[in-house]
Amino acid sequence: MTIFHFFALAFSVFAISRVFLRYKSRNETLGEFLFWSLLWIAVIVFSIQPQWTTTVAQFLGIARGADFVFLSGTIVLMYLLFRLYIKVDNIDKDITRLIVKSALQDAQKTKPSPPQDDNKS
Amino acid sequence: MQPIYHDVWILIPAYNEEISLRAVIDDLQQEGWNHILVVCDGSLDATESVARAQGVTVVSLVMNRGQGAALRAGFEYLQSSVHPRIIVTFDADGQHHAEDVANVIRPIGEGRADIVLGSRFLHPDSQVPLARKIILKLGLLYTMLVSDIFLTDTHNGFRAFNEKAYTALKITQRGMEHASEIIDQIKQKRLRFVEVPVLITYNEKTYRRKQGTSNFIHLGVKTLLRKITS
Numbered sequence: 001m002t003i004f005h006f007f008a009l010a011f012s013v014f015a016i017s018r019v020f021l022r023y024k025s026r027n028e029t030l031g032e033f034l035f036w037s038l039l040w041i042a043v044i045v046f047s048i049q050p051q052w053t054t055t056v057a058q059f060l061g062i063a064r065g066a067d068f069v070f071l072s073g074t075i076v077l078m079y080l081l082f083r084l085y086i087k088v089d090n091i092d093k094d095i096t097r098l099i100v101k102s103a104l105q106d107a108q109k110t111k112p113s114p115p116q117d118d119n120k121s
Numbered sequence: 122m123q124p125i126y127h128d129v130w131i132l133i134p135a136y137n138e139e140i141s142l143r144a145v146i147d148d149l150q151q152e153g154w155n156h157i158l159v160v161c162d163g164s165l166d167a168t169e170s171v172a173r174a175q176g177v178t179v180v181s182l183v184m185n186r187g188q189g190a191a192l193r194a195g196f197e198y199l200q201s202s203v204h205p206r207i208i209v210t211f212d213a214d215g216q217h218h219a220e221d222v223a224n225v226i227r228p229i230g231e232g233r234a235d236i237v238l239g240s241r242f243l244h245p246d247s248q249v250p251l252a253r254k255i256i257l258k259l260g261l262l263y264t265m266l267v268s269d270i271f272l273t274d275t276h277n278g279f280r281a282f283n284e285k286a287y288t289a290l291k292i293t294q295r296g297m298e299h300a301s302e303i304i305d306q307i308k309q310k311r312l313r314f315v316e317v318p319v320l321i322t323y324n325e326k327t328y329r330r331k332q333g334t335s336n337f338i339h340l341g342v343k344t345l346l347r348k349i350t351s
Contacts, residue, residue: 085346096186096295100194103160107180107198 134191189299239279
């Protein structure tokens, strides 16, 4: 095991502990806990046995283990980015909804009376 | 004899338009359009004061959220408070002409349309700067491909809606992408629409501030993302 693999292993163990603490304090759903745990377990496994990345890569039809790690990481990042985009978009919509609602409530206090006659004179 | 249109409200979304707003409201009132709602979209200047001084109805957003949000607030306010027969959206920057309002609402009054869309390209006197024309024409092609509707002007804020249209439409996009959203909903909800020529007058300020190439690309990407994620 190289120094890099050791640090990757240590960081992964730390990350899993944080994930577990968040789940325990109900700041994370079971699905999120399982997702992040599996992710960091995969990092731990491949840190201890890096040659397994080559085995998995070749099973999937990818030439090198490093390519497999890079591609997998990219896919995971893109998915997380997409989820983040959705979340930010929903928050943005909520902010707009609140601002519009507040403006309408203020304006309702002085709403105009219905038109009495033709709009054009 | 020209038909008399009852119960028409002019909805003006306004952001930092203290300079032009007074003249816009004056022109509309001189044409006889006295039911005006200005939605101040978190303006940092005296837009709201100008609107209130003109004696029009004002709805004020505490933060700038974009023209889509301002229109949404205006539609919801008018629908719940006044429920007019026709709502006309009109820009606050002086690009639109009050004389065109009657032409814009005529197809609705005659029962030919639920929504009337103003088109600068149908008006012989509109002088659209070349760069802007190219961007808008690309926008037409994009709209045709993405929304499957052919229009001559897809991003013109001069529109009229009858009761069926403004109650059916749900604007969820707060920025300029609301224009594409309206077009999508015209098709989805099978609303009858026509385009009418409207004169657009550009000045240096509006030309600089309005959609440039980067904004056009940004709008296109956001429209695609909206379709993917909806």
